[in-house]
Amino acid sequence: QVTLKESGPALVKPTQTLTLTCTFSGFSLSTNGVRVNWIRQPPGKALEWLARIDWDDDKFYSTSLRTRLTISKDTSKNQVVLTMTNMDPVDTATYFCARSLYSSNAIDIWGQGTMVTVSS
C-alpha cells in the first residue's frame, strides 16, 4: 500500500523558514520514473503546485516561488524535505506531498496534508 504523510510545524512566524518532511512507504524514490511533489492549498482556495523531486534527483520549482523553495530527498529514509524561506501570512495553507509517475505525470497518491499557519 502506497502512503505519504507530511510533518512539520503547525505555526511559524513571519520571516521564518518552514521545513516540511514527507515520509512515504510502499514505493521507492530510487525507482526509475518515480517523483514526489509538494502542493499547497490556502483555506478555501485552489491547489498550487510548489516543487517536485525525481528518482534521479532532478528538481523543479514553481516559477513564482523558486527563490524561496528547496526540495531534497533521503532515499534511505524514504523522505522528501521541502524548505520555504521568508514565510508570510499569505503562505498559510495546507501543504500536501504526493507521488507522481513519469508515465502519466498524474499525481496519483496524496498525503493527508498538514496545515501551516503563519502568524506572529
Next chain:
Amino acid sequence: EIVLTQSPGTLSLSPGDRATLSCRASQSVISTYFAWYQQKPGQAPRLLIYGASTRATGIPDRFSGSGSGTDFTLTISRLEPEDFAVYYCQQYGSSRYTFGQGTKLEIK
C-alpha cells in the same frame, strides 16, 4: 505558464442528474498530461481521470473525461450523493503543474 479556467464556479444539481464540468486552457495542452481530481472537505484530492480520458484505479464508470487542445470536460453520468465535492482540472507542461480554480458541485 498555462492558465486553466474552470466553469461553472458552482454547479447545483440533484442526485441522479448528469453533471458536465469544463476546463479551458490558455494554450494547447498535451492530452496525455491532463487530469481531473475530486476533493471533499477536509480531505486530500483524489485522482479521477488522467490522460484526459482514462479513469484512475477504482473510479466508477459514471465518471468520464474528454477533450483535447484547450477544452476539456469531466462528465458524471448520474450523480450519486458522494459525488458532491469540488473538482479540479490539472495540466503538466514544462516540468510543472498548474491547476484550475475548481468547480464546486453542490446538491440542489
